[in-house]
Amino acid sequence: MSTETEPLLRVRGLTKHFPVREGFRAKGAVRAVDGVDFDVRPGETLGLVGESGCGKTTTGRMLVRLLEPTAGTIEFAGRDITHARRAQLRPLRQDLQIIFQDPYASLNPRHTVGRIVAMPLQVNGINPPGGIKKRVQELLELVGLNPEHYNRYPHEFSGGQRQRIGIARALALRPKLIVADEPVSALDVSIQAQVINLLRDLQRDLDLAFVFIAHDLAVVRHFCHRVAVMYLGTIVEIGDRDDIYTRPQHPYTRALLSAIPDVTTLGPAGRIRLTGDVPTPLNPPSGCRFRTRCWKAQERCATEEPALVTRDGGNQATACHFPESGPIGVVTSEPVEVP
Amino acid sequence: MGRSDSVPSGEPDRPEVPEQRSGEGPYLQVTDLRVRFETEDGVVKAVDGVSFAVERGRTLGIVGESGSGKSVTSLAILGLHNPKRAAISGEISVGGRQLVGMAEEEVRRLRGRDMAMIFQDPLSALHPYYTVGKQIAEAYRVHHPRAGKREARTRAVDMLGRVGIPQPAKRFDQYPHEFSGGMRQRAMIAMALVNDPDLLIADEPTTALDVTVQAQILDLLSDLQEEFRSAIILITHDLGVVSQVADDVLVMYGGRAVERGSVEQVLRRPQHPYTWGLLSSVPSLHGDADADLVPIKGNPPSLINLPSGCAFHPRCRYAGRNGDRSRTEVPELRAAGEAGHLVACHLPAEERTRLYQQDIAQVGVAR
Numbered sequence: 135m136s137t138e139t140e141p142l143l144r145v146r147g148l149t150k151h152f153p154v155r156e157g158f159r160a161k162g163a164v165r166a167v168d169g170v171d172f173d174v175r176p177g178e179t180l181g182l183v184g185e186s187g188c189g190k191t192t193t194g195r196m197l198v199r200l201l202e203p204t205a206g207t208i209e210f211a212g213r214d215i216t217h218a219r220r221a222q223l224r225p226l227r228q229d230l231q232i233i234f235q236d237p238y239a240s241l242n243p244r245h246t247v248g249r250i251v252a253m254p255l256q257v258n259g260i261n262p263p264g265g266i267k268k269r270v271q272e273l274l275e276l277v278g279l280n281p282e283h284y285n286r287y288p289h290e291f292s293g294g295q296r297q298r299i300g301i302a303r304a305l306a307l308r309p310k311l312i313v314a315d316e317p318v319s320a321l322d323v324s325i326q327a328q329v330i331n332l333l334r335d336l337q338r339d340l341d342l343a344f345v346f347i348a349h350d351l352a353v354v355r356h357f358c359h360r361v362a363v364m365y366l367g368t369i370v371e372i373g374d375r376d377d378i379y380t381r382p383q384h385p386y387t388r389a390l391l392s393a394i395p396d397v398t399t400l401g402p403a404g405r406i407r408l409t410g411d412v413p414t415p416l417n418p419p420s421g422c423r424f425r426t427r428c429w430k431a432q433e434r435c436a437t438e439e440p441a442l443v444t445r446d447g448g449n450q451a452t453a454c455h456f457p458e459s460g461p462i463g464v465v466t467s468e469p470v471e472v473p
Numbered sequence: 474m475g476r477s478d479s480v481p482s483g484e485p486d487r488p489e490v491p492e493q494r495s496g497e498g499p500y501l502q503v504t505d506l507r508v509r510f511e512t513e514d515g516v517v518k519a520v521d522g523v524s525f526a527v528e529r530g531r532t533l534g535i536v537g538e539s540g541s542g543k544s545v546t547s548l549a550i551l552g553l554h555n556p557k558r559a560a561i562s563g564e565i566s567v568g569g570r571q572l573v574g575m576a577e578e579e580v581r582r583l584r585g586r587d588m589a590m591i592f593q594d595p596l597s598a599l600h601p602y603y604t605v606g607k608q609i610a611e612a613y614r615v616h617h618p619r620a621g622k623r624e625a626r627t628r629a630v631d632m633l634g635r636v637g638i639p640q641p642a643k644r645f646d647q648y649p650h651e652f653s654g655g656m657r658q659r660a661m662i663a664m665a666l667v668n669d670p671d672l673l674i675a676d677e678p679t680t681a682l683d684v685t686v687q688a689q690i691l692d693l694l695s696d697l698q699e700e701f702r703s704a705i706i707l708i709t710h711d712l713g714v715v716s717q718v719a720d721d722v723l724v725m726y727g728g729r730a731v732e733r734g735s736v737e738q739v740l741r742r743p744q745h746p747y748t749w750g751l752l753s754s755v756p757s758l759h760g761d762a763d764a765d766l767v768p769i770k771g772n773p774p775s776l777i778n779l780p781s782g783c784a785f786h787p788r789c790r791y792a793g794r795n796g797d798r799s800r801t802e803v804p805e806l807r808a809a810g811e812a813g814h815l816v817a818c819h820l821p822a823e824e825r826t827r828l829y830q831q832d833i834a835q836v837g838v839a840r
Contacts, residue, residue, distance in 0.1 A: 322773065
């Protein structure tokens, strides 16, 4: 990925607060996403990872404008689309598509596969050369489904095949960027590998850019060029894949990676034990949001929110006052149990 | 567990008794278990002749994809299948007592006291209308009819503390919705352990949880096992979880056991092509991130219409190497070289070892 190319997607200060009411009075807001910045260049895959409630899905939904941002800007191919209206969004939808997590809920059970995949073409009034049916069959073939199954209904397909239908639908308009929200997490391992390989091939062959939202860091490692780690609505670390997985600087990234039970190590591995749960986004901790679970937290962490900054001129930016350095597996001070 | 003898057995019986490791013998012994359901579309052979044993203080990981029969096996052990719907045969011996054919009332007395279960989704397993503490105390009083309310409460508060819930006395009076996902799973573990069961079955206990919380719960289960010396069955699709906590592993496919052995044997020196397939399709944090994963082709089989012979043969890369055998003959679970390692595959042992070295040992996490 050359750094000179203009980003396809530029996100700055993106924020989503969901108001919480008690009766008629506003009680506060769930700060689901609280000021995230990132770029995605053409043909690049960015992984958004984090635990539930970190705001990764909300971010994805704002990118395709299924949710209205509270603040911040989203620029796509140089155009500000943050508050674009429906009519203005229509041409944009062709370039920007989404794949959903649940292959059961995201397909209309009363429509044939042909109709589901043709829908984006029809809605946008596109008549491809050779007709819609031919294009749909090409798409089905592209995602590894039998084009003869054009007239079948979703219930006749397995979970993995349904996810392929969802992918074919997303590809129908030849988009430049696809937001994929946990596209493989509902699938069995053997099927999951098939779909990951398919997405990788499509990404390479069609030069697609992806925002790939997932909680499974091993899956993200096999798919993404760059990775952004989210915690409680903010990005705590972002960088190239190899940097994030081999030299993570944020204590949370280290803890997250060490918590993954990896089949290559037998027996309880030397995990960093994080205590407690993620705090509520209704009232996130002051300063650094991770400080309540961090073994390195000092007074400064409670008063001053760390900015996402790059160190030593690299591509890796970390929001931490006391970042780690060196390879993963080495922590500068022992994690302590925080009550 | 109602009927025990009414199932017509298609194949010849091949009860295969697991060997014992220590003098006292396994606490749970399952022999040739078969569970079938009659449906409008045909007979679902959910479990088709599975045998295994678990000793106290040890953890058996049962691995398989959806529809492999792993959850049906665990429900059969706990006697939770509707006897009108499920036909169960074979033997399930828990602490020397034969469960198949036992009166329902008797099974109920064992369940919760001698054997308990942790479910995947704590929110649907806990009753939203009662406080968490009341539900745990209730589980205690059912099996200790002479215990008073106060004693049950003390016991429940003690258990909540043991599973790492802060301020257990205060938490006792809260409702499930006031607990976070990890705390609910802890509460359910407290409920399962309140009667000191000797056998604990955990069905995907951490699948709904985030990784950092999953790590806490797996640590907790290991610590509690050391303390209570219970036998644990851990059912999961996640080979990573199995590699962390299991002592032994059983791999299921299409309702049958295809491989069984110690965790080192099954994950380090796997012998069955299905286990190879699982290992090479799992993305890992190590190794070459740019290399393609090697998926298993096709889809898991339908249990109503299982492929003939070896159920895995339509998806197996090596099925053609035995002529027609893999299509016509169901492979038996046989010794695979090392003591305690069993595999159900028609490939000759030398050829399996050669294929593993040649095709599998270099890819994915198998490396």
